[in-house]
Amino acid sequence: MHLMVINGSPRVKKYSNTDKILTKFLEGYSAEGNTYESYEVSDIKSWDKIRNAYEANDNILIAIPLYVECIPGLLMEFLESVPRKNGGKMSFILQSGFAEGSQLRCGEEYLKILTGRLGLTYGGTLVKGNNFGIRLTEGKARESQTEPYKKMGAVFARDNDLFSDECKAFTGPEYFKPHIRFFVNIVFYTFGRLAFKMMARSWGCTKSLRYRPYGS
Numbered sequence: 001m002h003l004m005v006i007n008g009s010p011r012v013k014k015y016s017n018t019d020k021i022l023t024k025f026l027e028g029y030s031a032e033g034n035t036y037e038s039y040e041v042s043d044i045k046s047w048d049k050i051r052n053a054y055e056a057n058d059n060i061l062i063a064i065p066l067y068v069e070c071i072p073g074l075l076m077e078f079l080e081s082v083p084r085k086n087g088g089k090m091s092f093i094l095q096s097g098f099a100e101g102s103q104l105r106c107g108e109e110y111l112k113i114l115t116g117r118l119g120l121t122y123g124g125t126l127v128k129g130n131n132f133g134i135r136l137t138e139g140k141a142r143e144s145q146t147e148p149y150k151k152m153g154a155v156f157a158r159d160n161d162l163f164s165d166e167c168k169a170f171t172g173p174e175y176f177k178p179h180i181r182f183f184v185n186i187v188f189y190t191f192g193r194l195a196f197k198m199m200a201r202s203w204g205c206t207k208s209l210r211y212r213p214y215g216s
């Protein structure tokens with residue numbers, strides 16, 4: 001089975017979490033001989049090439065980071081430029097920063113509508129949050145976040161869709177329990193803040209993160 005893959009993030013490949021997720025997912029997908037070709041929507045100069053591939057393929061996967069509760073504007077702009085298809089399947093990976101599955105459900109519902117409007121059959125969405133930090137980690141820390149996607153790639157290769165119970169379970173908790181939410185808040189406002197400060201400093205930031213150059 002051949003798959004056309006589009007990374008729908010506006011972030012360039014090198015800095016994109018979606019890219020790291022796709023690398024693992026496609027490792028699992030191609031383990032038994034499936035093939036794929038992949039494209040980046042962030043590379044605007046390649047849009048003609050992506051459009052040609054889009055027209056030529058009928059098994060398409062778009063991997064999307066959640067940007068302000070829905071899909072990134074740049075991807076939307078690209079999809080507005082493709083011709084309506086007459087058949088074929090479109091599946092999705094929808095991933096985000098916040099960890100609760102509920103954060104992504106609105107976007108997921110929209111993808112079902114979008115697929116129909118593009119003239120394709122909906123092949124399901126792999127929904128997963130808690131991915132803020134992938135691009136900020138390396139080695140084992142990154143591996144522990146991305147490796148689970150390899151298995152889901154193999155599941156996709158097996159089913160050619162993302163509707164299985166394994167895919168549903170992959171999302172994790174829909175809502176955190178109150179005591180977990182309390183704990184997450186404590187960690188975020190203590191260690192989290194410290195980590196952001198250190199990260200900003202390592203990127204050359206010399207001002208406080210609360211600095212408001214245009215504030216009164």
Ligand SMILES: Cc1cc2nc3c(=O)[nH]c(=O)nc-3n(C[C@H](O)[C@H](O)[C@H](O)COP(=O)(O)O)c2cc1C
Pocket residue numbers: 009010011015016017018019065066067068069070095096097098099103129131132133135
């Ligand atoms: C402008 C912007 C908006 C975002 N909006 C959301 C959001 O509404 N909900 C969420 O859970 N994560 C949000 N995120 C986090 C991204 O979904 C997350 O970091 C994702 O892994 C980024 O993937 P990428 O690096 O491939 O773009 C946002 C990130 C950015 C930069």
